[in-house]
Amino acid sequence: MKHTYSRSFATRLSIYVLSFTLIVFATIMGLFYKYSHEKVTNFAIERTHSLLNNITTEITSQLNSVETTINQSIWVLEKNIEQPDSLHNIITSIIKNNPLIVGSGIAFVPDYYKEKGRYFMPYVSFRNNKIAYQVLGSQNYDYLHMDWYLIPKMLKQDYWSEPYYDDGGGNIIMSTYSKPLYNNRGELYAIFIASISLSQFTDNISALKPYPTSYTYLLSRNGSFLTHENRSKILNETVFTEAFSTENHAQEHIGREMLAGQTGTMHIDNLGTDSYAFYTAIPGIGWSICTVCPSKIILQELDSTSRKIIYTFLTGILVLFIIVYSIICRLVRPLKRFSESAREIATGRFDVTLPQVHSKDEIRDLHDSLAYMQKSLSTYVNELKETTASKERIESELSIARDIQMGMLPKIFPPYPDRNDVDLHAILKPAKEVGGDLYDFYMDGNRLYFLIGDVSGKGVPASLFMAITRSLFRTLSHQVLSPAKIVTEMNNSISDNNESNMFVTLIVGILDLETGVMKLCNAGHNPPILILPDKHVSFMEFPTQIFVGVIEDFTYTDAEITLEKGSKLFLYTDGITEAENTEKELYGDDKLLEVLSANTSSNVRTTVDVIVSSIADHVKEAEASDDLTILLIQYEPEEKTVK
Structure with a gap:
């Protein structure tokens, strides 16, 4: 895969360095221009007012000479x-x-x-x-x-x-x-x-040009122009004529200040040109003199100097960029080679030769890190291959174990299609590859032997314990008419040499299909639910008995009930009621009773499917926390539906 380096590290780093330099320069240049602008403006004010003071002094001196001449001639006149x-x-x-x-x-x-x-x-x-x-x-x-x-x-x-x-x-x-x-x-x-x-003053005043394109005018005591660069205004207009016609309040203010004999400086808009007005009074005669100068002329030299500095700096920046870019490219060139080596390593070539580095800096550290990564990746990949092979082998064995486990359980439904006195349906969903739940049933004449259980723990140990339990049930229940006796024998067999301290909760039952008499032994398992023909749904109550595999020689007892025709017995493991959703909310006994009550008229397969679907709606995206097992038996169903 080819890479373009138009936005390479060297380019970006060079741009960052130069951008920071530009920001610093722009800040310094801005402060310099602001400071210089103030200094230049103040100098212009001082210089122009100095010139105005000189000319007002000259005019005053000339007027005084006229007055002196007259005063000195009076005595000759009187004589x-x-x-x-x-x-x-x-x-x-x-x-x-x-x-x-x-x-x-x-x-x-x-x-x-x-x-x-x-x-x-x-x-x-x-x-x-x-x-x-x-x-x-x-x-x-x-x-x-x-x-x-x-x-x-x-x-x-x-x-x-x-x-x-x-x-x-x-x-x-x-x-x-x-x-x-x-x-x-x-x-x-x-x-x-x-x-x-007045023509004697015109030349002197017109010559007063502190800056090119500036001009000076002289006002009489009533505001009339005595001199002006536009001669048509002399004695024909006042300083207020233009101010009132253009609504220039700044110029009007200057006129009032001048007629009041004030001295000052004002920043004004002079017929669309940004300008400064410098004015002062001529003592003794009531006249005032004003010089108007465009701002850009005052700042012309500063602006020219600033432009030269900026152009020089930009040229230097361009040269600096080329130099910095070249230096950075030379410094990061090993990074490019390391990048190519890293991509080859990523393809599995762990024996690729890394570029040689002779410097003792971060590039050397990167070389050592890549070399260490090469070695570590090689070791890790070899270990991963072994682990993967082992995992695949275990998964294969677990798959086989699952098939064996599920093959031990009856899974053809309806199991007795030729009989009308009983119908049943069962389902088992392990939480892992193999589980510890179990169910089983078989017919011996007119008697239905059935079992549901839940082994402590999960996974392979539970599945082995489940297989043992199921085998013991088949072996010990033959021709035995008491579920309690079956459970007692199973408990003795399991408790003997139970070094793993595992146990199993069980319900073992025998249903006589001729009489409807059903015997049950509950060894610490969830109580089954009885669904009567009148649609009444309730939990069956049993005396508390200990789990199987905990205490050897414990004697279990039976409970006996006679079923009405059409009754259903719903057996399940705790994975049903304890199913959790993402909010850790349990499915619960009440929800189970509610769903069963709403489906009392359904056949056994439909009822089991509805329960499984309801649990799935409750759990949603949550991970299964336990095995799900259901066994539903219906005694003498009114209508047998084969699916």
């Missing part, structure tokens, strides 16, 4: 306040001295200079690399109602305006710093302004 036409020199110097300022002007209260009219706002701007001077203020450019004028006037403090598009002065998107000026009486007489272009 030349009486010469309105010379004011343009002051604001021109402001433009020249601070490159951040793209426009500066002084918006006077209405009619401050009567000769200048209601509006008077000298304004200098820097455009196209040139400084331009103009006087603003008219019905079309009513600065008195502009935020950069009204709010500082009402608040009575410096103010940075919300970004706006100045189409009258700078004609660009700008934010204006407003400084209210008061005279000695505390009355407001002008708003001194300096405007900066």
Whole structure:
């Protein structure tokens, strides 16, 4: 028989080793990735916030420089306040001295200079690399109602305006710093302004890319985009516009945090892309700046490194598998040869030569064990052959003994087909090959001599004792009219030299077929059952007498009864009432009486067959524990049926 080794021991062991290695590696790799993920994320947060802090510091510094420039120019303005036409020199110097300022002007209260009219706002701007001077203020450019004028006037403090598009002065998107000026009486007489272009921040903020594909935007104090990678959103959308339209609560939360001047980091879904948002506030102006970066970009290097490690490990695993498999195959190669030797030994070739083993390990132990098994099997098979031959011989002898034993008993039924005054039927089923139960009967004129007995023990000794008992019955009962005398003589013969201390229970009876008188002697046997013509069924009562073969010279006595015509005598051994099922429940006297009572009208053969079938239904799969013997006699049956 050929075997395939696609699932050999070497393959399975190699797979187990490598599987365990993979599990350990996967566990370590998982812990490494989790730890590294946390470290990389924390580094990204620290790095990005550091960059944001740098740019907010730079923006704050630039805004402070604008405020400082205005504040330092106030004294020059106040000194030349009486010469309105010379004011343009002051604001021109402001433009020249601070490159951040793209426009500066002084918006006077209405009619401050009567000769200048209601509006008077000298304004200098820097455009196209040139400084331009103009006087603003008219019905079309009513600065008195502009935020950069009204709010500082009402608040009575410096103010940075919300970004706006100045189409009258700078004609660009700008934010204006407003400084209210008061005279000695505390009355407001002008708003001194300096405007900066937001385009100056765009380049710096757009250049803030901590990671590729990340972007940064700047928010005003009301949430409008001042800078954004999508320029169409600048001053046209707020941070909440997109959050409300897509029901992105995380982005809405970020907007609220930024407007509140908070600093933080949040993991968000940015238009379907898993991202991180890093935000912080710009002090003093109410603006906030935020950098958005996809998570995969932050973890890109970690993922790339992890993949390289995994690919390298898998390549190593493949090489390791080949090496381990080769080593294990070399180590277990003797096992294959031993397996082939074991199969040959199993076919009976005990002289097969085992492979030589030079190592001193478990393989050597296996070699020694197989060698010992060879020797033991050879010895065992030889002994088994002898035992089998002996068993077959014993079984043959037992079969012969059984045939001899059963041949001693009457087994032709009905035994007296030419007589109408008696009918009987008997059965004997040994529990083993041979048994110790017996029955016998014969006719002597008009007298029916009958016997039923049960020898103590089972098997061959009981069968020999049974044969002796039956022979004594035939020898001693001839022309004897007393069953008690027959039993007494049998007891004396058996008790003499009974070194085995075996005994037999007996019922010996003589039935006179002319008168119906029946004499019985019961030597310790189960009481027979009498079935009367009126269908009454009952046990017969006898005085207690000792077993045959126990005490020599014991005198037995007879019991006498006259049978009515049609009466039946049911004799049996204890194998009937003591038959056990698998639950160790006995068949019992009550069950026997019940079945006999239900079959009082049946002939003797049918009645015996019904009893045997009832016992078989009770016992079922249980092993027979004792011999089964029945002898049923009917005196002058009303109808004789020959089968």
